[in-house]
Structure formats: C-alpha cells, structure tokens
Amino acid sequence: MSEFKFACPVCGQxxxxxxxxxxxxxxxxxxxxKITVPQAPSGEQKFVLTGTKKSERPIPIVTETxxxxxxxxxxxxxxxxxxxILIFIGAVVGFVYRGTIFKSQKANAPAxxxxxxxxxxxxxxxxxxxxxxxxxxxxxxxxxPDSQAAGRIHxxxxxxxxxxxxxxxxxxxxxxxxxxxxxxxxxxxxxAARALSGQTINVTTNAPQAARVTLRWIENGRDQRESFTxxxxxxLEFGPEMxxxxxxxxxxxxxxxxxxxxxxxxxxxxxxxxxx
Numbered sequence: 001m002s003e004f005k006f007a008c009p010v011c012g013q014x015x016x017x018x019x020x021x022x023x024x025x026x027x028x029x030x031x032x033x034k035i036t037v038p039q040a041p042s043g044e045q046k047f048v049l050t051g052t053k054k055s056e057r058p059i060p061i062v063t064e065t066x067x068x069x070x071x072x073x074x075x076x077x078x079x080x081x082x083x084x085i086l087i088f089i090g091a092v093v094g095f096v097y098r099g100t101i102f103k104s105q106k107a108n109a110p111a112x113x114x115x116x117x118x119x120x121x122x123x124x125x126x127x128x129x130x131x132x133x134x135x136x137x138x139x140x141x142x143x144x145p146d147s148q149a150a151g152r153i154h155x156x157x158x159x160x161x162x163x164x165x166x167x168x169x170x171x172x173x174x175x176x177x178x179x180x181x182x183x184x185x186x187x188x189x190x191x192a193a194r195a196l197s198g199q200t201i202n203v204t205t206n207a208p209q210a211a212r213v214t215l216r217w218i219e220n221g222r223d224q225r226e227s228f229t230x231x232x233x234x235x236l237e238f239g240p241e242m243x244x245x246x247x248x249x250x251x252x253x254x255x256x257x258x259x260x261x262x263x264x265x266x267x268x269x270x271x272x273x274x275x276x
Contacts, residue, residue: 004040008033130157135259137205137233144235144251149264151252153184154217154226158262165193165246166271172250172262180216181223184252184262186236187212193270197241203234205255210234213252215260231255244270 003018013030019040027034130152136142149160149172160183162176168190173183188196188211203210207230214227232254239247246268253261 002040006038008035010035130261132259134263135253135261137253137255139202139204139233139235139251142233142235142251142253144237144249145264147264149250149262149266151260151262151264152258153182153215153260153262154219154224154256155258155260156182156217158182160262160264160266162269163248163266164269164271165196167273168192170268172266181218183216185214185216187214193241193246193268196238197246199238201234201236201238203232205231205233213254215254215256226256228254228256238268241270246270 003016005014005016007014008028008031010028010033011031013028015026015028017026017037021037022039024037025034026037130150134151149163151158159174160172161174163170163172165171168188170186170188171180171183172185173180175181201211210230210232212227212229213232213234214225217224232252234250234252236252237249247265248268249265251263253259
C-alpha cells in the first residue's frame with residue numbers, strides 16, 4: 001500500500017490517497033464534484049495523475065512542467081465600442097464646424113466697437129447719393145422723396161440717422177449718441193413741439209427773415225458751422241404728435257457754394273425742454 005496524489009479534473013485540486021482507493025469514486029473536497037480515483041503510478045514515475053469526473057471520459061495524464069495555454073482575453077465590450085465611435089464622430093463634427101461653433105471674442109470686438117462713421121456708411125447705402133440735380137432753390141418745382149432723409153452737407157454725403165426737437169430747436173444728425181458732429185439744426189426761436197405738430201412751413205428765397213439753419217461738420221479735426229437766416233428754400237411738413245414722436249418730411253436747399261441740401265422723410269423725437 002503506497003500513497004500518491006492526483007488532480008481534480010474540474011478545479012485542479014491535488015488530492016492524496018493510497019493505491020487501494022484506485023478506481024473508486026470520491027467527492028472533491030474543493031468543488032464537491034464526484035470523481036473517479038485513477039490508478040496509482042508505478043515505480044519512480046513523476047506524474048501528477050488526474051482523476052476522472054463521473055460520467056466523463058478519462059482525462060489524459062499531464063506532467064507537472066506542462067504549461068497551460070494562455071487565457072484568451074475577452075474582447076472589448078460593445079458599449080465601449082459605441083462610446084468610442086460617438087467620441088470620434090463628435091471630434092470630426094467639431095473640427096469641421098469649429099469656425100461656426102467657436103467664434104473668437106476678438107473677432108466680434110471690432111463689430112461691437114464700430115464708430116458712428118462706419119454706421120453712417122452703412123446707412124448711406126440705403127439712401128440716394130448726393131447729386132446737384134437734387135439741389136433746387138425753387139419750391140414750386142420741388143418734390144420731397146418718400147425715402148430716408150438724405151443729401152449733402154458742405155460737400156459730404158449725409159443721411160439722417162436721428163432727429164430730435166428740444167427747446168424750440170430741431171436737430172437732424174448722423175449718429176445717434178454723443179455730440180452732433182455732422183448734421184444741421186433749425187431754430188424756431190423757442191416754439192413748442194405742439195405748435196409745430198400737423199403744420200407745414202414753407203420758406204422761399206425771397207423771405208426777409210426765416211428760421212436760422214445751421215450746418216455742422218468736422219474739418220481737419222475741428223467742429224465747423226455755417227448758418228443761414230434767408231436766401232434758402234425749405235418745405236417742412238410735420239404730422240401729428242404721438243407718443244413723443246412726430247413724423248416729418250423735409251425739402252431744404254441752402255445757398256452755399258457746396259450746394260448743401262436735404263430731402264426725404266424722418267421721425268422727430270420730442271424731448272422735454274431744459275430749464276435755462
């Protein structure tokens with residue numbers, strides 16, 4: 001009677017027993033599977049015997065130095081593959097549309113800080129260019145266009161961007177904020193806005209005295225002005241005031257060398273008078 005060891009065919013647990021138990025069935029103390037004890041090795045045989053699981057074919061004997069085949073690595077789960085694909089698609093879309101999605105703040109800065117001169121140029125594209133054919137000192141043949149008030153001031157194209165009436169003075173100007181650097185004023189000597197609402201004012205060149213018209217422009221970096229109280233032609237029509245706004249039409253030609261004039265429609269903002 002001699003003792004030998006054999007391996008469980010299920011879990012590989014080594015089990016010791018003697019030769020008298022060869023061919024009998026026993027339960028593996030580790031995996032509790034019923035196995036058949038193999039025949040005891042003879043002589044100096046250095047094998048680790050393997051038992052046979054009940055109802056299975058005998059498993060061949062392997063030596064202690066036998067290397068088991070490497071375990072196969074499981075493939076990448078399907079969920080991870082889907083995530084990788086989505087990330088790749090997102091990267092491609094972001095690269096293609098990067099110019100639209102990610103706009104640089106520096107690119108927007110010039111547009112946000114546009115000067116009043118740049119605004120004036122944009123508005124001028126919607127108004128007719130200045131022409132000597134629009135300058136006429138005879139009101140009998142003059143017609144006021146139904147387009148944005150525009151013309152020429154001291155040789156420079158002009159478009160009305162804002163107009164306001166305050167303290168008896170009508171201001172028609174380029175730009176909407178800051179001091180008036182390019183435009184004209186008509187002084188009605190303190191008349192109230194309600195007195196002009198719904199009225200039409202005609203001034204002919206032979207009028208001995210009329211409302212003071214003052215042109216304003218910038219030349220060589222300095223504020224320039226030129227005023228007229230007669231010898232000009234003007235038809236100024238005011239509609240009814242509503243919500244501090246008065247619709248208006250103007251035809252104005254001045255007797256200066258540069259043939260300054262203004263014709264078209266505009267809206268007057270009525271402001272509260274300032275106390276002097």
